[in-house]
Amino acid sequence: MTRRGRILLKTLVWGACLVPLALLAWRAWTGDLTANPIDFVTDTLGRWGMRMLLASLALTPLRLVLGIGWPLILRRLLGLFAFFYVSLHFLVWVVLDHFFAWAQMGADIVKRPYITVGVSALALLVLLAATSTSGMVKRLGARAWRRLHRIVYVAAVLGVLHFMWLAKVGRIEPYVYAAILAVLLGVRLAGAVRAFRVRRRGTRAGVTSESSSDNRPPRRSIVARTEIMGGPDMAPDHRTKGADAPLGLPRPPALGAVPGGARTHPRNPGRPSRARFVQGR
Amino acid sequence: MLIRQAPRFRWSEVTDERLYLNRRELIAGAAALALFPGRAEAGPPPPVSQLAALPAAPNPRYRHADSPTKIESATTYNNFYEFGVEKEDPARLAGTLKPRPWQVVVEGHVAKPGTFDIEELLRLAPLEERVYALRCVEAWSMVIPWIGYPLSALLKRVAPTGQAKFVEFQTLLDPEQFPAQKKGVFGFSMSGLDWPYVEGLRLDEAMHPLALLTVGMYGKVLPNQNGAPVRVVVPWKYGFKSAKSIVRIRLVSEQPQTAWAKAQPREYGFYSNVHPSVDHPRWSQATERRIGEFRRRQTLMFNGYADQVASLYAGMDLKKNY
Numbered sequence: 001m002t003r004r005g006r007i008l009l010k011t012l013v014w015g016a017c018l019v020p021l022a023l024l025a026w027r028a029w030t031g032d033l034t035a036n037p038i039d040f041v042t043d044t045l046g047r048w049g050m051r052m053l054l055a056s057l058a059l060t061p062l063r064l065v066l067g068i069g070w071p072l073i074l075r076r077l078l079g080l081f082a083f084f085y086v087s088l089h090f091l092v093w094v095v096l097d098h099f100f101a102w103a104q105m106g107a108d109i110v111k112r113p114y115i116t117v118g119v120s121a122l123a124l125l126v127l128l129a130a131t132s133t134s135g136m137v138k139r140l141g142a143r144a145w146r147r148l149h150r151i152v153y154v155a156a157v158l159g160v161l162h163f164m165w166l167a168k169v170g171r172i173e174p175y176v177y178a179a180i181l182a183v184l185l186g187v188r189l190a191g192a193v194r195a196f197r198v199r200r201r202g203t204r205a206g207v208t209s210e211s212s213s214d215n216r217p218p219r220r221s222i223v224a225r226t227e228i229m230g231g232p233d234m235a236p237d238h239r240t241k242g243a244d245a246p247l248g249l250p251r252p253p254a255l256g257a258v259p260g261g262a263r264t265h266p267r268n269p270g271r272p273s274r275a276r277f278v279q280g281r
Numbered sequence: 282m283l284i285r286q287a288p289r290f291r292w293s294e295v296t297d298e299r300l301y302l303n304r305r306e307l308i309a310g311a312a313a314l315a316l317f318p319g320r321a322e323a324g325p326p327p328p329v330s331q332l333a334a335l336p337a338a339p340n341p342r343y344r345h346a347d348s349p350t351k352i353e354s355a356t357t358y359n360n361f362y363e364f365g366v367e368k369e370d371p372a373r374l375a376g377t378l379k380p381r382p383w384q385v386v387v388e389g390h391v392a393k394p395g396t397f398d399i400e401e402l403l404r405l406a407p408l409e410e411r412v413y414a415l416r417c418v419e420a421w422s423m424v425i426p427w428i429g430y431p432l433s434a435l436l437k438r439v440a441p442t443g444q445a446k447f448v449e450f451q452t453l454l455d456p457e458q459f460p461a462q463k464k465g466v467f468g469f470s471m472s473g474l475d476w477p478y479v480e481g482l483r484l485d486e487a488m489h490p491l492a493l494l495t496v497g498m499y500g501k502v503l504p505n506q507n508g509a510p511v512r513v514v515v516p517w518k519y520g521f522k523s524a525k526s527i528v529r530i531r532l533v534s535e536q537p538q539t540a541w542a543k544a545q546p547r548e549y550g551f552y553s554n555v556h557p558s559v560d561h562p563r564w565s566q567a568t569e570r571r572i573g574e575f576r577r578r579q580t581l582m583f584n585g586y587a588d589q590v591a592s593l594y595a596g597m598d599l600k601k602n603y
């Protein structure tokens with residue numbers, strides 16, 4: 001995708017992510033927030049947080065299963081919007097629902113499992129959002145960063161648990177989300193298992209996965225490798241970043257690899273990284 | 282080959298039109314439910330403004346210190362699982378309920394069992410208006426001017442025998458009128474409840490002057506979404522104890538198996554008295570949000586009716602008997 005294409009896509013998705021909030025604002029303006037506005041706003045924000053979190057998690061499996069890689073550049077954007085909506089959800093709870101009744105809220109966090117897991121999920125999202133910048137990828141190293149950011153699955157599981165525990169019987173929505181999350185997790189696990197198998201075979205043969213002697217179709221190894229690709233946006237061209245070899249294996253030169261790729265911009269391999277200049281000072 | 286041939290008729294011409302539409306509705310409903318729960322299709326009930334007025338004298342003994350909840354809120358924010366689990370569902374879907382003609386069977390351990398037509402029920406005792414607080418188990422509350430008369434008036438009419446210890450209320454079972462009573466895709470109840478909805482009271486609770494056999498609210502007959510045409514209101518208990526759209530009242534000797542206690546026995550007990558220090562397993566009951574207000578309020582023991590009903594439970598452990 002061209003740079004302009006990327007910018008356009010991201011701008012569009014940015015706008016789309018703000019639509020639920022705008023609708024909420026519109027309903028507030030027209031006095032259409034149901035008889036219990038605080039509940040309605042809490043629920044709406046929570047549900048959109050959940051949906052965006054799942055959307056951000058769906059992009060890698062989309063690539064693994066269908067081979068559609070371009071949406072990966074939206075991953076950070078969607079993840080941050082999920083964080084944004086969940087934060088608002090939390091703020092509504094603190095400010096509108098409990099009006100800063102700290103003792104009451106503290107008791108709820110300790111005593112109510114659905115609140116406990118909700119707060120835990122939010123804490124994890126804070127950590128992930130704080131380390132979501134390209135600078136952080138550099139500072140932590142792509143590999144450690146990727147590992148850290150797998151926590152997002154824990155956050156999603158906690159978020160779904162939160163919903164399942166608070167929802168009254170008869171509501172289907174939490175189980176729909178649980179099912180979606182299970183599928184996404186399953187795809188990632190399958191990818192990881194395959195990557196592990198590829199690595200073992202490669203190690204035994206004393207060669208890298210790419211050049212292993214078993215003549216496996218190249219797409220499989222790409223699939224296996226994608227699971228461990230890093231960077232907040234994970235554009236498909238990032239495979240070439242070379243910041244880290246798959247699971248510590250020597251990385252073979254890949255399509256369009258940039259020599260000294262560790263210093264390329266994490267979102268745009270063609271461009272030198274800003275972080276490089278920072279580090280250089 | 283036959284199967285390659287374009288059909289010369291539509292399936293709708295083959296299948297009985299009513300069944301056909303029904304099935305389509307069901308399928309569309311199931312699909313809509315799976316994607317966006319609570320978006321199945323059906324008609325809204327008549328607007329409240331068009332409901333018949335129901336004259337009743339306000340009973341000065343049962344006024345409430347707080348002003349009544351707006352009627353728009355009381356008729357658009359309802360838990361009535363027969364129409365769906367979302368609180369917006371009843372106001373969107375209750376058009377299917379037909380509150381006339383209507384009959385209520387009263388039977389069981391009674392000397393004079395009977396079937397009462399709704400018109401007869403409306404004349405059985407003088408109608409009075411009482412303003413009661415309504416506390417939902419979900420920690421919100423309203424204040425509603427109900428119209429009715431003490432349930433005891435009806436019960437005395439059928440003369441309970443010595444064996445009668447409990448009163449069981451049954452809501453209408455009719456999936457045509459209550460769309461959520463239709464079985465789900467795999468034959469499961471979509472709502473998690475067994476139909477018909479069953480509620481119950483101890484006989485002395487049912488005979489208490491506060492327990493109201495209710496036929497109207499806000500000066501009108503009951504709207505469909507609020508349990509038309511006849512329901513009970515038991516103001517010192519959580520809202521789900523007040524059965525709606527009642528077709529059968531049984532006087533029994535054993536404690537009835539009530540709908541919510543059956544579905545989630547750890548969360549909903551038979552008594553379900555409003556009690557600020559007996560929490561729901563998942564949330565606190567210490568405070569509540571009064572619909573229309575911003576800040577939470579303290580929940581009162583027995584929903585503010587302690588002076589009238591506490592004696593019913595003398596010596597009972599209300600933490601165990603939740």
Ligand code: HEM
Binds near residue numbers: 039043089093
């Ligand atoms: C990743 C984090 C979270 C996600 C994905 C999330 C998502 C949700 C969802 C989907 C709902 C249900 C909405 C509905 O009923 O339709 C919900 C409800 C709720 N959430 Fe969260 N939530 C998160 C964190 C939190 C936190 C940190 C708090 C507060 C400490 C919180 C408090 C609540 C409350 C009180 C409700 C229930 C509102 C009601 O009574 O209906 N959530 N949340």
